[in-house]
Amino acid sequence: MTSKTKSLERNRRALNVTGLRITSQRALILEIIRRGHLDADEIYRQAREKQPRLSLSTVYRTLQVLKKLGLVEELHFDDTHHHYEVKPSSDHHHLVCLGCGQVIEFHYPLSRYVKRNVPEAKEFKVIETEVRMTGYCSKCR
């Protein structure tokens, strides 16, 4: 089984559990999101290379569905676009370089740490944590 078939299979399963219909558009979009942090328009452009008739509305609608299902997470790197990525299982955060624009991911159980140390957070039931640190990477600083 090729890696590509495997990935398609994984997407098919992910969609299937939910009772949603498995359309070629959804499988393709999910496939593309796995490539990294992308915004709607980038997903649209990449998807149209495979399916030229795909519409931007479908991209947005699919992203909403996947977000609602918890398969995909919406991020806020900059002011104008949203970015999307497949939802990670653990705390999962980002360093955004103001110089070259690269996004460095890191995993760390920050919500646990915050809950332990911050009085305000003690009685808060945390659902989601997003940490975004901007600055300069080792090359750009």
Place this chain on the structure above:
Amino acid sequence: MTSKTKSLERNRRALNVTGLRITSQRALILEIIRRGHLDADEIYRQAREKQPRLSLSTVYRTLQVLKKLGLVEELHFDDTHHHYEVKPSSDHHHLVCLGCGQVIEFHYPLSRYVKRNVPEAKEFKVIETEVRMTGYCSKCR
């Protein structure tokens, strides 16, 4: 000196250092932002109670200027609006309740903690840290 005069004086000084012109609109907008986390439209509505002729463009332009000067920080609580607050001196983060919408602030030197513990962050020069945890507050959980 009343507290109100003092606050006006503070805004005047804040604007003055920068070489910008002190207009009644800018002073008013800065005054309003000090009240808490507000989005452009809320600022606009509150500002118009005092200056009915103020335009929304002026609000946006002023916010951009203040942001560029580092007097005000732009936040990303939800998908559709930006929120603004006067820039705090130390690490300063937010718990957003999905139930009642309240925003709980907390201070904690998280960037320092991350830099110490996360390998990816070690050689990163951090300029700004934004932590946003969503979930449910003690009343809503």
Place this chain on the structure above:
DNA sequence: CTCAGTGCAAAAGCTTTGCATAATA
């Protein structure tokens, strides 16, 4: 065959911009 999903085009936000007018320094 049926209903969920799609494409297209149009609308709906929020935010920015051009230009003449008003106000600051």
Place this chain on the structure above:
DNA sequence: TATTATGCAAAGCTTTTGCACTGAG
């Protein structure tokens, strides 16, 4: 008085929605 800032209206972007058609189950 010389610019800078404002107000208004119009444009620009991203995102959402209505509707008829298509395709998955």
